[in-house]
Amino acid sequence: MNHDDREYIAKAINYFWGDGTAAPHTVNQKAASVLYEALQEAQSCSAAMDLVPRPASGKPGLSYVIKQVAKIGKRIAARDTQLYEACRVQVARNYRSEIKLALMGL
16 A cells, blocks of 8 residues: 555545544555445445435325435436435444554554
C-alpha cells in the first residue's frame, strides 16, 4: 500500500468515524479491510432505504402510493449510490471498536 492509498483510505475512515480518527501513517491492511466491510454494509443499508416509501400525512391514497413506487423505481434505475446519513451513522457505530483496534495494529 503506497502513501497515496493510505491517504485516501484515511479520508474514507475519517468520513465514517470523524476527522482525526485516522492519519495516513496509521492506515494498515486490517483498517482497510474493516473500512471495506463498513462500506459494504452502508451500501446495503442505503439500497434498502431506497425501497422504503417516503412518509405520507394520514392514510396514503392510491395516487400517492403509485407516485412513491415510481420514485423508488426511478432511484433503482438511476443506480443512485449515495449513502444515507442514517446508514453511515449506524455503520460507524457498529464498526467503531473494530476500526480503532485495526488502526492500533491489533
